[in-house]
Amino acid sequence: MRVVVAEDLYLLRDGMVRLIEAYGHQVVATASTGPETLDALRTWRPDVSVIDVRMPPTQSDEGLRAALAARGEMPGLPVLILSQHVEQLYARELLGDGAGGVGYLLKESVFDADQFIGALQRVAAGGTAMDPAVIAKLLSGGSRNRRLDCLTERERSVLGLMAEGLSNQAIGRRLFLSESAIGKYTTSMFTKLGIDDDDDTNRRVRAVLTYLNQA
Amino acid sequence: MRQVGSWFARAGVGFVRACTVAAVTMLVPGVWAAAVALGIWWGPANPWSWVAPFVLVCLGTLALSRPVCRMVRHLVRRWTTSVIPDGYRPAPQVVRMSTGYWWNGFSYERSRRDAVMDQRWRLRYTDPATWRDLRFTVIAPFTAGLIASLPPVGAAAALLWLGRPGPGAGLLGAAGVVVAVASAPYAWRPLEPVAVRFLRPSRAAALTDRVDELTAQRANATVAQAAELRRIERDLHDGAQARLVALGLSLATAEKLMENDPDRARTILREARAGASASLAELRELVRGISPPVLTERGLVDAVRALALDIPLDTHVDADLRRRPEPPVESALYFGIAELLTNAVKHAHASRARVSIAQHADHLVVEVEDDGRGAATMHTGGGLAGLRRRLTAFDGTVEITSPAGGPTRIRMAVPCESS
Numbered sequence: 001m002r003v004v005v006a007e008d009l010y011l012l013r014d015g016m017v018r019l020i021e022a023y024g025h026q027v028v029a030t031a032s033t034g035p036e037t038l039d040a041l042r043t044w045r046p047d048v049s050v051i052d053v054r055m056p057p058t059q060s061d062e063g064l065r066a067a068l069a070a071r072g073e074m075p076g077l078p079v080l081i082l083s084q085h086v087e088q089l090y091a092r093e094l095l096g097d098g099a100g101g102v103g104y105l106l107k108e109s110v111f112d113a114d115q116f117i118g119a120l121q122r123v124a125a126g127g128t129a130m131d132p133a134v135i136a137k138l139l140s141g142g143s144r145n146r147r148l149d150c151l152t153e154r155e156r157s158v159l160g161l162m163a164e165g166l167s168n169q170a171i172g173r174r175l176f177l178s179e180s181a182i183g184k185y186t187t188s189m190f191t192k193l194g195i196d197d198d199d200d201t202n203r204r205v206r207a208v209l210t211y212l213n214q215a
Numbered sequence: 216m217r218q219v220g221s222w223f224a225r226a227g228v229g230f231v232r233a234c235t236v237a238a239v240t241m242l243v244p245g246v247w248a249a250a251v252a253l254g255i256w257w258g259p260a261n262p263w264s265w266v267a268p269f270v271l272v273c274l275g276t277l278a279l280s281r282p283v284c285r286m287v288r289h290l291v292r293r294w295t296t297s298v299i300p301d302g303y304r305p306a307p308q309v310v311r312m313s314t315g316y317w318w319n320g321f322s323y324e325r326s327r328r329d330a331v332m333d334q335r336w337r338l339r340y341t342d343p344a345t346w347r348d349l350r351f352t353v354i355a356p357f358t359a360g361l362i363a364s365l366p367p368v369g370a371a372a373a374l375l376w377l378g379r380p381g382p383g384a385g386l387l388g389a390a391g392v393v394v395a396v397a398s399a400p401y402a403w404r405p406l407e408p409v410a411v412r413f414l415r416p417s418r419a420a421a422l423t424d425r426v427d428e429l430t431a432q433r434a435n436a437t438v439a440q441a442a443e444l445r446r447i448e449r450d451l452h453d454g455a456q457a458r459l460v461a462l463g464l465s466l467a468t469a470e471k472l473m474e475n476d477p478d479r480a481r482t483i484l485r486e487a488r489a490g491a492s493a494s495l496a497e498l499r500e501l502v503r504g505i506s507p508p509v510l511t512e513r514g515l516v517d518a519v520r521a522l523a524l525d526i527p528l529d530t531h532v533d534a535d536l537r538r539r540p541e542p543p544v545e546s547a548l549y550f551g552i553a554e555l556l557t558n559a560v561k562h563a564h565a566s567r568a569r570v571s572i573a574q575h576a577d578h579l580v581v582e583v584e585d586d587g588r589g590a591a592t593m594h595t596g597g598g599l600a601g602l603r604r605r606l607t608a609f610d611g612t613v614e615i616t617s618p619a620g621g622p623t624r625i626r627m628a629v630p631c632e633s634s
Contacts, residue, residue: 054512061512085499085508089521108495111488137525 001025001124004049006037006063007082008056016050016110023117034062041070041077048124052107053083053090064090075099078123082107086134095128095208103129103165122165128208129165155189158182163208222400229400232294233366236403239286240360243352246275280352281345287355287410295407302416302424304342306334343420351413359406366402369395436608450501458494462487510549514539518549519570528560528585533571540579540631544609548572548581551602551613551627555583558598563587563623574631581627589621602627 003025007013010032017027028044031037033056041049055062067079080103081094094102103123109131110116119129148156154175161171168182175182186207190196195206250268257264288299307320309330316323317330321337324330339345372391376384416424465487472480502508510518516534523530539545552570559565565587572581593599593615603613611629 054508059511085503087509087521088524089509089513089517092524106495108492111492 001047001121002028002044003120004029004031004037004040004044004046004051006031006040006049006051006055006066008032008052008054012052012107019110019113020050020117020120023113025117025120033057034066037063037066038069041066042073045074045077048078048080048101048120050080050082050120053081061090064093068093071097071099076101076126078126079103080105080120080123080129082109086131086137088134088137091130091134098206100128101126104134105129105131106133119165127165127204128163130163130208132164135160135163150192151189155185155192158185159189159207162186162204226396226399229403230366230370230395232290232403233363233399235290236363236406237360237367239283239290240355240363240406242283243276243279244356244360246279247272250275276349276352280348283352283355284348284414287351287406287414291407291410294403297407297411299410299414300416300421301344302347302420303344304338306338309334344416347414347416351410354413355406355409359403359409362398362405363402365398366395369393369398432608435604439605447501447505450497454497454501455494458490458497462490462494465490506546507549510545515545515549516572519552519572522549522553522556523568523570526556526560528556528565529567530556531567531569533569533573535573536579537574540629544579544629544631547605547609547611548579548627548629551606552581552583554598554602555625556585558591559583559585559587559623563589563591563621565621565623575628577630577632578628579631582624583627584622584624587621587623588619589617589623590619591615591617591623591625599625 003020005013005016005020005027007016007030013030013032017030020027028046029040031040035057037049037051037055040046049067051063051067053061053064064081067081071077071079075097076099078101079094081090082105083090084107086104086106091104094104101123103119105116105119109119122129148159151159157175158171161174166174168186169179171177172179172182190203190207193207195203250271253271254264254268257267285301288301292298309317309319309327311327312318312323316325317327319330319334322330322333324333369391373388373395374391375388376391377388379385379388465483469480469483469487472483507518509521513521514536516532516536519534520532523532540548556568556570559568563585565585568583568585570581570583572579574580591599593603593613599613599615606613606627606629609629611627614626614628615623616625617623
């Protein structure tokens with residue numbers, strides 16, 4: 001994969017580049033400010049990019065805005081956003097266009113290199129990778145999302161794990177169930193939520209969007 | 216017809232108000248008249264006929280001036296838009312010293328009661344507000360009081376003469392009715408300008424009060440800041456710092472075990488990674504408590520939106536802000552809103568809330584409303600009192616409307632330039 005890495009702290013950027021290259025992917029460009037990031041995304045149109053939310057010049061949400069702007073110009077451009085904190089507000093903005101290919105993780109997710117690279121590949125393939133912290137906040141958000149009321153407890157936990165970006169096989173391992181059982185849960189869940197798409201990836205993204213109250 | 220009706224209603228209300236004003240302001244002249252009557256009744260032969268009325272006039276005026284002025288302030292506040300602050304000097308606290316004596320800010324006394332009495336008299340004597348009250352009690356009867364007496368006097372004249380035979384009496388009675396009815400809607404009104412002119416604290420007094428207020432605010436802010444820094448220091452010391460030490464220790468152990476027992480080394484490394492994650496989570500919470508990252512990145516409105524998404528409450532956010540307020544104001548308002556929403560969930564058991572943020576002329580106004588069970592009160596040491604204290608540092612105010620049974624509505628206003 002061709003990857004762009006945007007991060008203003010040298011140590012982190014360098015570490016991330018080494019990690020990605022160690023897994024056999026190619027880092028085509030790095031950036032350390034918001035405008036540089038947008039330029040790199042436009043020039044290289046990478047298979048996936050890793051972008052820090054807070055960057056110079058304003059030290060606010062430069063990275064996130066660059067990512068959103070780039071996806072405005074190139075719909076579905078896969079981006080993986082890293083941050084020291086996760087907010088549902090940002091997750092909704094990222095998923096709002098419904099195009100998929102979005103990841104939003106805490107920076108410490110790089111601690112587990114295998115999982116991090118796995119998430120990167122999923123995002124590159126058009127899937128989603130949401131941090132468990134975002135999902136946990138959604139689950140504790142009370143019964144605000146009425147559309148999910150029709151789901152059973154089990155279906156809801158499957159949806160939560162799906163939003164994190166896990167495959168049916170991985171969800172089955174996490175819940176100690178067989179892959180085919182998870183397949184049944186997801187099918188009934190898609191039916192209840194009225195999602196009838198042929199492409200499984202699209203279906204999963206749309207289910208996550210429903211989860212985020214955006215669909 | 217309706218116009219005539221409303222005029223009569225106004226006349227009726229005005230008549231009652233004029234009677235009230237006349238009664239309040241004429242109280243002191245009433246005492247004077249009683250004293251004079253007493254002197255005349257005793258006759259010039261009685262040696263007390265001069266002294267006793269004089270004492271009565273002095274004591275009566277002194278004792279009645281403060282209650283009369285309080286009443287006038289109350290009436291003006293109730294009937295008009297003017298608010299006249301009383302501006303009395305606050306009494307310093309009476310404290311017991313280690314010697315067992317009581318100190319009241321002026322002198323030492325043997326008992327608490329003596330100290331309080333002594334303080335009261337000294338305050339009365341030295342407070343410029345006392346002299347202002349006295350001046351007003353003397354001026355008011357001859358201005359507002361005299362005019363306010365017109366309707367009751369007219370009514371009394373009508374009652375007295377209308378029933379009697381004779382054309383002169385009828386004329387006088389009719390004149391009384393006309394005076395009473397015509398002056399009723401207006402006769403109480405001079406009370407406001409007179410009270411504002413003579414009862415309002417002087418500029419110097421207002422400035423003194425303001426200086427006291429600011430001194431107290433500064434002391435409060437300093438104490439709060441120091442406490443906050445101590446909390447952060449303690450959290451870092453017990454949390455992140457301790458975890459980093461443990462992390463270093465684990466790494467050192469793993470390094471040592473690497474050659475002989477690589478399996479255990481791997482376990483320790485895995486634990487170390489979990490420890491690093493945990494300390495990051497702790498630091499994140501700490502940072503959120505000092506200054507939430509969304510607030511820095513997006514400003515008040517989006518930070519409140521993010522907050523609304525995180526709490527288990529159906530929260531609607533209405534915002535109309537053209538530009539970001541100063542960072543300290545933004546932070547104070549954010550934490551204020553966070554506290555109110557937490558209260559709505561925890562104490563009021565609300566299911567819905569509405570937050571509105573708007574710029575009103577030269578004030579930034581935030582309203583938080585919930586459908587909980589209400590009965591929120593501001594008591595010393597409580598969260599709402601703390602909120603008010605934090606906002607007073609910016610000359611902000613907090614108003615609470617929270618009847619038992621709900622809904623609770625809390626309005627925070629902070630001055631800020633609108634341009």
